[in-house]
Amino acid sequence: MCGFAGYLKADIDPAEGHQVLTRMADAIAHRGPDERGFDLREADGLGLAHVRLSIVGLGDGQQPMHSIDGHLTIVFNGEIFNYIELREDLRQRGHVFRTASDTEVILALYAEYREDCLRHLNGDFAFALWDSRTKRLLLARDRIGVRPLFFMQHGKGIAFASEIKALFELPGVTPCIDPIAMEQIFTLWTTLGERTAFDGIQELQPGHMMIVEDGRTTTRAWWQLTYPRLGDIAPAVPMHQACEQARALLEDAIRLRLRADVPVGAYLSGGLDSSLICALASPLSQGPLNTFSVNFDSHEHDESSFQQQVAQALGTRHRSITCSLEDIANRFEQVVGLCERPILRTAPAPMYALSGLVQQAGMKVVLTGEGADEIFGGYDIFKEARLRRFCASQPKSQRRALLFRRLYPYLHGLQSQPASYLASFFGVGQDRLDDPLFSHRPRMRNTGGTKIFFSEALRHKLKDYDAAAELTELLPDDFKHWHPQDQAQYLEARYLLPGYILSAQGDRMAMAHGVEGRFPYLDHRVMEFAAELPPSLKMKVLTEKPLLREMAKGLLPQSIQSRPKQPYRAPDSAAFQGDFGRALVADLLSPDALATGGLFDPSAVAKLCRKAERAPLAGFRDNAAFIGILSTQSLLRRWVTNRKCNPQAA
Template sequence: MCGISGILNLTPNQQPPTPNQLTSMVSAIRHRGPDESGIYLDDRIGLGHARLSIIGLQGGGQPIGNEDGTLWIIYNGEVFNYIELKPDLLAKGHRFTTDTDTEVLLHLYEEYGPACLEKINGQFSLAIWDNRKKELFLARDRVGIRPFFYTQCNNQLLFASEIKALLTHPQVPRAIDPKALHQIFTFWTTLREGTLFENIHELPPGHYMTVKGGRIDCRAFWTIPYYAPDQRWQGTLPEAGEALRELLLDAVRLRLRADVPVGAYLSGGLDSSLITALISRNFNNQLKTFSIGFQEGDFDESSYQRQMIAHLGTDHQQTLATNQLIRENFPDVIYHCEKPILRTAPVPLYLLSRLVRDNNFKVVLTGEGADEVFGGYNIFKEAKIRSFWAKQPRSTQRPRLLQKLYPYIFKNASRGSAFLYAFYAVKPGDLEDPCFSHRIRWNNTGKNTGFFSNDLAAALSGYAPDEQALANLPPNFSTRDTLSRAQYLEMDIFLSNYLLSSQGDRPAMAHSLEIRLPFLDYRVIDFAARMPPHWKINGLNEKYILKKSFQGLIPDTVRTRPKQPYRAPIQEVFFNPGPSDYVDALLSEENLKKTNLFDPLKVTRLLHKYRNGGHGSEVQNMAVVGILSTQLAHHHFIANTPTPNTQHITPNKIIQKQP
């Protein structure tokens, strides 16, 4: 995995990009690729690359050109099926000088143009410059595993794997977008194409851009699949189980391709346990596994991890996420995430990736994506229960299913039937809402916009982020079943912009670690979309087909255990009690007035409650993390110029083409 960056002059007769500009951009993201770096320059474009060498260790430095030097590529990612794609290209006369998937991708584009993306099974963001046509091709993988950002400034297009590389350009303005902040405090993340920063955009997953003659054209090459009932799987459940076993095994096989050792995350949950077992039983019985333990028992899954270690005999290492370590590393995580977050959950993953890298591993397989694809989240079951309740709205028994779903919420004895009816009840017309499954979450989280300053609230007057989310929905969305709608919303909004970013790519690549996700193989996603809803959630048994298909592979105590949502402590981290450090400094009335993003009196009142031994609600906990992380983001990127954690690099490879 790597980091890419570039500057393209949108009109001729401009000063060409300079080596120093590209070197500064690459230096800012050196953590993504510490092994070597390179740049390409001509009279119109500059391309920069920081390499984490995983495939084709020798001779794979980028940028890489084709045979006659008319095409040049920089690329962050993996084409897992590059071995299968190469023979066809050889037969068509393409010549290769390396054993990398990068060169396969370059020739694939040379042969097929943008249609090459449909042939790729991988995770990537890329840029290919056609020096002859003066055309730039940019693309991002189907579900957004790898990031890609861009902005326009002074008739130039700047792009990079991370925003901090764009901000090295002195003329790129640095300002927080009020609408983005509203989105984060509603959906946990920004919506499609948006970032925390004004005029800085993210290329949506499954999209490509072509830039020629100053014109930018963005198009989708893949969308989240949906199949109407008459288009779904026509076979039996056992037949579907057999097909799923073969498909997931092949997805794992492809993602084990590397010229360096590959490890695996092992959380103790169903998803990572299945991936680990498939690797250990079929490919590598000396597998190295890694996990997180927590100081706080409510968050810890170590007992299940130990069961899987004993079952598979893996060589295992664990890191302990203490409250103090979460607190100490929180600022670094916000620097790498480049956006506010409402949970501390990314920090333990940051600690975990450090453990993996300290053990000299560059690649791990993980179980992320299974919940979105196979219906594993409580929010899906919540929507099912509420739909069931709506058929008999006076029932006193049906709403009690929610207590089974959220036992940690109902620990408070005062939260009885009155709370259930007030909070979860379905009102007339709710079931027709296309965002029915997520509306409660959004409304609940959105209460924290009440902490915004008067100036920020005024800037947001008339803006409704849910209307923007509705505008992004595909045609005939309201005709889909409840689970299909909920899965789409979760994948389109939450998966790429939060889970695969703040809890995926960013904490891993902060330590130069590549994560690979077999459950997000596009073939697995398409297969799951063809399954009927009751094979995903059977009653309230989530991921039913996944559990059924792999019965016997892992212990039943792990396979059938109740799902434990991945969370990390908040109140214990910041108020139990804590030292006088950045938390007090950034949340002081003085600093809150400086940033002018939050109301100092409201924030101080909330903090007073915690500091005097009070306990906050889930929503208030999110407010604390959201406000603190926003203050940190402002500190890192607005109040100060972001500086790379490494020295200004000297590229290993410089290619300068004369006009």
């Protein structure tokens, strides 16, 4: 795991190239605290910088790395989990290796297959590879978007980096918030396509490659998540048979992800997904598996009792850290700076604390349970969509609407609401059943309500732009032929997973402490297997992930195996009730700060702040608005407002 940055034919004085690369490397130094390297080729207009976190090939994996013949050069962030098998195959094809690293395998694989090498890789990665013979630059990103890769046009050339902040170190770059990105984030939680929060800076999409050659740039997908058409869905196989196949794939995914020249631990939330990973990883671990958890003072958010049950049952070496309200407020601005985009929840802050605990334990790698909900059907939003369709068949029935209480047993305020309120809140009858975004419309309405705080100037810039309409246009041609369950899962896996969960709560928080997260459920073989499963094996009535529950029998305590899904959440506005939190809010959301930023209506925000001062905000919309505005103002102060006054501000 590492970070890299570079440029090709950018508008940079050759005499300043090394200085620019050094600044870019400094900006992402947290991603690679062990080593750094540079490659500057003035004749080609190429500059490469790399910061390294040593995990595989500790003594000989330095980068930028060159092929034996010197024609190929790579900077690489991530891990290739099947590198041992690939290296053996390449040796049989005549390739010679000088190192034990997975990085050199990519060079040999490219020499053999060119860009088709990507299809052979099982890993989480982003890399830039330069071919000096053809003067060709290849940028590539893993299938589901675990590792980040950003780029921008700079002069007549291109610059790229593992994090946006490195691109801010280029001469002439003035950060500016993209208004379209604001509309997207405050509707969908994430941006769409190649757009980022900053105007002019783009993100290579998951499963995509970019080739820069002869002044031309070509971008295309090399892998796409897809599902069978309704008429092509395979007949339901017996549960035990599907479970055996899924377990074999998942166990092999874990086996590959335990490969490292350093110890590998695991996150343990106490839910089914991470607990199952720990149960399958424990027998493969050398000694007791090291597990790590985050706890909360708030009973509503704390899962420590479940974590202890699993740790005791599996005999893991367990460590936990308690994240208080004050901790969230104290870390908030640092977390936002790592995310490099507005966030609508404080959930990344406890994950930042958790990765710090892993670092304190002297470890660099952890397995995590992310991805299980997206590919095996675990989210409440999937059950919610199914129930909304069910209620639509008898719209006048009051009893059916009461079923919504079953969806969220952990939201106590919902349990006492009458059927009419529940039907209205969940949008029963409000959306067409053939709407491709049917499953996500209630979330979009609830999140989109936060935009009442946008300033008139921002509203004017957005005019009639509709983020949901753009999302609809981006859907695959075959999307309309998929089962509704598969459609809903695609929307989560393709957009929210890489755009928010794997980024804001995953890569950025872990890499802030030099920790690499690995995701067995997101092994492409597991994802492709799950996509082909009949929907009945991913949701049984209103029971989520029946296949994983079956797999957990005999591996986990019954209380965990049958436990209803409780999504990971953290306190939001409540975290800013203390002295430091109140001071931060007063600073970032002052009328002057809001007027300077120009994105929000000071009067409307002032009312929201007064409401939050009296008591923690209760509703989703108000909490999302409060955190979204606060995080946006933090971004503005760090990279936009400050830089207008001081171009060297970090």
